[in-house]
Amino acid sequence: MKNFIPVFKDKNKASEDRSKIFVASRRDFLKIGSLATGGFLLGVNFQCSGPKGEVVTFAPNVYISFDSDNQVTLIAHRSEMGTGIRTSLPMIMADELGADWSKIKIVQAEGDEDKYGNQNTDGSFSVRMFFEPMRKAGATARHMLIQAAAAKWGVDPSECYTENSEVHLKESRKKVTFGDLVQDLLVMPLPDPAAVKSKELSEYKLIGTDVAIYDAKDIATGKAVFGADVDLPNMQIAMIARSPVVGAKIISYNDAKALAVPGVNQVVKIEGAGIPPGLDKPLEGLAVLASNTWAAKKGREALEIEWDLGPNQDYNSTAQLEAMAKS
Incomplete structure (x- = not known):
């Protein structure tokens, strides 16, 4: 070279x-x-x-x-x-x-x-x-x-x-x-x-x-390899529980039932970075890490989360569209 x-x-x-x-x-x-x-x-x-x-x-x-x-x-x-x-x-x-x-x-x-x-x-x-x-x-x-x-x-x-x-x-x-x-x-x-x-x-x-x-x-023909096809040794699957409202914060949560699901290994809190979110500013949530997809899904469903829905809790998409149409 x-x-x-x-x-x-x-x-x-x-x-x-x-x-x-x-x-x-x-x-x-x-x-x-x-x-x-x-x-x-x-x-x-x-x-x-x-x-x-x-x-x-x-x-x-x-x-x-x-x-x-x-x-x-x-x-x-x-x-x-x-x-x-x-x-x-x-x-x-x-x-x-x-x-x-x-x-x-x-x-x-x-x-x-x-x-x-x-x-x-x-x-x-x-x-x-x-x-x-x-x-x-x-x-x-x-x-x-x-x-x-x-x-x-x-x-x-x-x-x-x-x-x-x-x-x-x-x-x-x-x-x-x-x-x-x-x-x-x-x-x-x-x-x-x-x-x-x-x-x-x-x-x-x-x-x-x-x-x-x-x-x-x-x-x-199914020959192509996608990210979902990759299976590495000791690989874990993560599923994230997020609020239905952008900008919400977690007040408290109980992950005991999620951790009791066979295959679930850990629950990790993702600290939100405020509004507006972005690639470098994640939404707040809880990530359930498990040895397989089904366990991660069931673990997420078992989470008990109390949310502070924040300033967007009263957001109404229909009203927003009507307001935009008038402007």
């Missing part, structure tokens, strides 16, 4: 581009690794090779790799929540790269904030936050592929373009697969960011079209 583009996560989700490529020493790498906590490395030149005859893989950044068998692999670093984000972000890279979408392999990233930055999948923000970084990741890889092919053919890079996981020479039948360029790419440095140009929007062939969800067949 020698070339890095550290892009530090903007906690305010600003769109400012602060990427930079430079040749880093080992000492620089260690320093970057410590500073990049909460950020992600947009370009890490992982050059992987093996003995002759073995498949060789080249990864110009943490999101893209292609091997000598012409397999293009894209990393989905956000979680699929039913919105198709595991398809959308890789599709941006594939379109910019000029890869054959029908042969793309998508791999779900491990949870690694140092490597990928913000991996929270919420707020319908994934495409807005990562459209440009995904374009740049794909454009960097495409730039390198074109440079390698142009050097092989002795032509100007402007005479080349990518399509279907191949580099083509304009007005010619000459072409070369991404895989056949891997060995050439292994000795290439990452390019100057100023030299990397993204495609015009009019050049995209996937973005804006009706592309099937990558995992649609696995989801429909």
Whole structure:
């Protein structure tokens, strides 16, 4: 690993581009690794090779790799929540790269904030936050592929373009697969960011079209693994008892009957953070932790809670809607 583009996560989700490529020493790498906590490395030149005859893989950044068998692999670093984000972000890279979408392999990233930055999948923000970084990741890889092919053919890079996981020479039948360029790419440095140009929007062939969800067949046939399918050793299930009124506080509670339910291990109070609630300001409640879902459910039903319903106890949604309609 020698070339890095550290892009530090903007906690305010600003769109400012602060990427930079430079040749880093080992000492620089260690320093970057410590500073990049909460950020992600947009370009890490992982050059992987093996003995002759073995498949060789080249990864110009943490999101893209292609091997000598012409397999293009894209990393989905956000979680699929039913919105198709595991398809959308890789599709941006594939379109910019000029890869054959029908042969793309998508791999779900491990949870690694140092490597990928913000991996929270919420707020319908994934495409807005990562459209440009995904374009740049794909454009960097495409730039390198074109440079390698142009050097092989002795032509100007402007005479080349990518399509279907191949580099083509304009007005010619000459072409070369991404895989056949891997060995050439292994000795290439990452390019100057100023030299990397993204495609015009009019050049995209996937973005804006009706592309099937990558995992649609696995989801429909039950092969896909969801969070609810995960069963870890000593894992507990939590169910939370909350007030029907936003902003309520617990005056007192008795958890004796809940703890008597077989399988219930603990009852934990969640301190509310006031009004309005938010992702970082939870509603007050009691969490029942149990060894299985049924026990957690029955334990929650057995809780005895006295609530101070607070300022919203007289809230009436019908009256609210009528008032809004008049305003």
